[in-house]
Amino acid sequence: MEEKKTMLSGIKPSGDLTLGSYLGPLHHWPKMIEEYDCYFFMADLHAITVRQDPAALRRRTIEQLAQYIACGLDPEKCTLFIQSHVHQHAELGWVLNCYAMFGELSRMTQFKDKSAKNADNINGGLFTYPSLMAADILLYQPDLVPVGDDQKQHVELTRNIVQRFNGVYGDVFKMPESYIPKVGARIMSLTDPAAKMSKSDNGDTGRVTLMDDPNVIMKQFKRAITDSDTERCVRYDPENKPGVANLMTIYAAATGRSFAEIEQEFDGLGYGKFKPAVGEAVVEMIRPIQEETRRILADKAYLESVYRAGAEKASYAAEKTLRKVYKKIGFAAR
Numbered sequence: 001m002e003e004k005k006t007m008l009s010g011i012k013p014s015g016d017l018t019l020g021s022y023l024g025p026l027h028h029w030p031k032m033i034e035e036y037d038c039y040f041f042m043a044d045l046h047a048i049t050v051r052q053d054p055a056a057l058r059r060r061t062i063e064q065l066a067q068y069i070a071c072g073l074d075p076e077k078c079t080l081f082i083q084s085h086v087h088q089h090a091e092l093g094w095v096l097n098c099y100a101m102f103g104e105l106s107r108m109t110q111f112k113d114k115s116a117k118n119a120d121n122i123n124g125g126l127f128t129y130p131s132l133m134a135a136d137i138l139l140y141q142p143d144l145v146p147v148g149d150d151q152k153q154h155v156e157l158t159r160n161i162v163q164r165f166n167g168v169y170g171d172v173f174k175m176p177e178s179y180i181p182k183v184g185a186r187i188m189s190l191t192d193p194a195a196k197m198s199k200s201d202n203g204d205t206g207r208v209t210l211m212d213d214p215n216v217i218m219k220q221f222k223r224a225i226t227d228s229d230t231e232r233c234v235r236y237d238p239e240n241k242p243g244v245a246n247l248m249t250i251y252a253a254a255t256g257r258s259f260a261e262i263e264q265e266f267d268g269l270g271y272g273k274f275k276p277a278v279g280e281a282v283v284e285m286i287r288p289i290q291e292e293t294r295r296i297l298a299d300k301a302y303l304e305s306v307y308r309a310g311a312e313k314a315s316y317a318a319e320k321t322l323r324k325v326y327k328k329i330g331f332a333a334r
């Protein structure tokens with residue numbers, strides 16, 4: 001029998017999951033769990049590159065696990081774990097720091113953005129973040145890494161590290177590919193269509209979180225920036241009408257309709273009808289996720305059993321790779 005391919009991805013619990021976290025990666029993961037051997041995790045080690053409130057970080061990590069399950073990631077069919085529970089991540093992260101170049105780390109867009117936003121805390125972790133991400137990926141030897149557009153550069157760096165490392169030591173790591181969805185790879189802020197919708201910045205008005213009250217969601221969409229053009233028609237033109245294009249992307253992802261179908265649906269109706277329709281589609285899309293998340297969150301013992309079993313399985317797979325790496329680079333056997 002042919003072996004299943006492997007897939008892996010993670011999200012930082014650095015803020016409550018947003019519509020961007022959902023439509024970019026999360027929404028696509030459940031469709032893949034039958035076909036791939038999947039690992040999904042809460043990237044808490046990555047979250048602390050920016051200061052976190054400890055209680056909030058703990059709450060969000062567990063809530064994120066409940067949301068993964070509520071979105072359809074059945075723990076019986078895939079491995080769900082908390083990054084810091086699998087010590088091999090930090091260990092391989094260190095090793096790969098020694099195979100990632102200062103110049104390439106300096107070129108990472110996210111490092112430049114985050115340093116500008118956190119000028120008083122440009123710490124070493126923020127800089128070496130991509131080598132930890134490379135370790136997250138390579139420990140599990142995945143074929144595919146599904147991410148949003150903004151993480152593509154980090155997967156590319158991982159591929160460079162694979163090439164460099166394997167070039168010296170032989171075929172230790174499998175070369176991973178990123179998988180970027182066609183619709184929803186970059187959901188923008190509702191108040192600033194030039195900035196991505198983010199868990200941790202651009203204020204409360206620009207984002208919608210998965211647990212927001214339906215009334216709040218409707219208000220956010222009614223207030224969403226469209227465009228200042230006089231045309232006021234729903235037409236997909238990301239260059240000249242980025243606000244409308246973003247809303248159309250959200251609507252397309254939520255309803256499965258194409259841009260042409262959406263243009264036809266709102267032909268002659270203007271933004272006054274379009275914006276609340278997007279809000280309603282989002283509310284309907286996330287209503288079952290919200291209900292399921294609340295139900296799962298009430299069962300702390302179940303969640304604990306899921307992340308314990310997940311860490312055990314992940315650690316078993318990760319250890320195999322780590323041992324191989326340690327041997328290849330010349331660490332004395334334990």
Ligand code: TYM
Binds near residue numbers: 132146184
């Ligand atoms: P993070 O937590 O910033 O984002 C998690 C995932 O969500 C995607 N994403 C978006 N997609 C569309 N529109 C948006 N507005 C939007 N915002 C975020 C991101 O592209 C990402 O796929 N470094 C990673 C976490 C990570 C990871 C890994 C991912 C750590 N190790 C290994 C894959 C493999 C991060 O900070 O993602």
